[in-house]
Amino acid sequence: MKLLVDFGNGNTQDPAIASAILETGIAASIERAMMEEDGGWVLLSVEDGEEERFSAALAKRGVASRIQTNSVVYNADECVDCGLCTSLCMKHVFSFDKDWNLVVDADRCVLCGRCAEFCPQRALTVQK
């Protein structure tokens, strides 16, 4: 499960993610991060079922986080099932079923937005 950690205005001085990992013993991997001097965000992947506990550990340190799900909004009316997106997404969000229908596993998304930018039918949007 993906957890989007929001560092708000950048006031956090503590190593919140590292501390949360040590406290909970939950292995978290960084999928994407955008950190600047005045804040930013980190998209973490944590084991399914552990996201609430990890989120609580972050909250204790004053860092907000929420479960990131359904990141890819898929407009089936616009899509023609060409499947160009299947080769552009390194996280394997998109695939075909046996009848060549496009299948979207939005929870794998790391919010890069490349699929939306290059979809010929403009059938995809990525939302944080």
Next chain:
Amino acid sequence: MYETIDEINERIRDGSVRVATAEEMPGIVDELGTAGALKEVDVVTTGTFGAMCSSGVFLNFGHAEIPIRMEKMYLNDVEAHAGLAAVDCYLGATAESETLHADYGGAHVIEDFIAGKTVELRATGKGTDCYPRRAITNEFTLDELNQAVMVNPRNSYQCYDAATNMGNRMVRTYMGCLLPGHRNVTYSGAGCLSPLTNDPHFDVIGSGTPIFLGGANGIVIGEGTQSSPGTGFSTLMTCGNLKDMSPDFIRAATMTGYGVTMYVGVGVPIPLLNEEIVRHTAVRDEDLVTEIVDYGTPVRNRPVIRKVTYAELKSGSVEINGEEVRTAPLSSYKKAREVAGELKKRIEGGGFLMAKATHPIDNTKCNKPMAEKGETVHVSDVMVKSFVTVTGDQTVKEAAKLLLKGDTNHLPVIDKENRLSGIVTTYDISKAFANDVQEATVSEIMVQKVYTTTPDVPIDVAASMLQQNNIGALVVIDANRHVLGLLHSYDLGERVVRREQR
């Protein structure tokens, strides 16, 4: 045993016709043999649904009370070609809006017409005695047009190169986004279901062949432009009534970084008249070979990376240089099946008859590339052929001296075989001096990623490479990476100044 078109049409009329899709044919022929399949199947339907840039519509608007000879025309801000008498135009699918650019184009106007939407026409003319009016703005729906006929100068490619990108920069092409370092492969066409792969020698398809086009019953006009059956790359020129088309089979699209295009569904029925024709319709994806080419090199004869079958492409991944690379279609196989299925239904329903081609298509013709007769300036015309090089084992200090002596900012680094292995610039040397490492070797400080070009590249292409990468010079090399010269951005500047003074 032979069948005739008349016999098949008789069965279509009385409802006893037997139709199979091209996808079903390999199995049928395996089971029954070609003679058996000829006995059991009358017509094979094919289908493809992909980006077909070479598309457009002829539109007729009728005459206004005070008439105008429309010479410049815009439909929803997209320019249409109006050099066709007074009230007709040809709107090309890839023409882009003056205001929305690549987000809206001719294909979108066509899609809006089919969807029943109102389209704005703006036109101007010079005003003549017979056509006094000089400007008009009006609104039209598809129903209000006298004629709206789609004509596709070229579609249904028999075969098309698959694309990858061996370069180190993402390229945005009509084959979609190609990631640097061959991280993806894109391909087009429906493989064994494509119309022309099922009749590669034009035994059946010719001028007048009835087809399915964008949901309408259309016809083949003849060979498509660029058609090259002699090399396995034939195309068709097709037409159909826009008023009978459906948004299910015509879709406007934008290939980001390339521009507007249109997805078109085309299906051609193949009446099975003899065993030879049956054999061709039994083609499998395993038999259809194309090439993966490098779209990172923007030349006509792009480097071929490897041969590949449609079966491999459709499997989702192929191997390039020992790495597994994901493949993705641009065309929709699901929609191609829908086209072949819909065509099958129409024939079985009695509403779609076969016809003998009125004019055969030459199946030996080969496409010719453009022979450039105009004056094109190439890199070789502008590059500087006197240059200084350095080897990797020389010291930074020696390199600095060479730079000063050569009065240049760029020193190509060459290996023992005289091949380009890197570059050092005055910037790299200054940095080394500032860090007190002038005794280091050139190979320690050189930049290995060198922007290169070749002598035969047109100068405007090299200029945009300089600009895109924000660099001062390109190293001109031959196929063996031997340095031939340098192309400096200031050489280009001088050339422009000289031309303006002429």
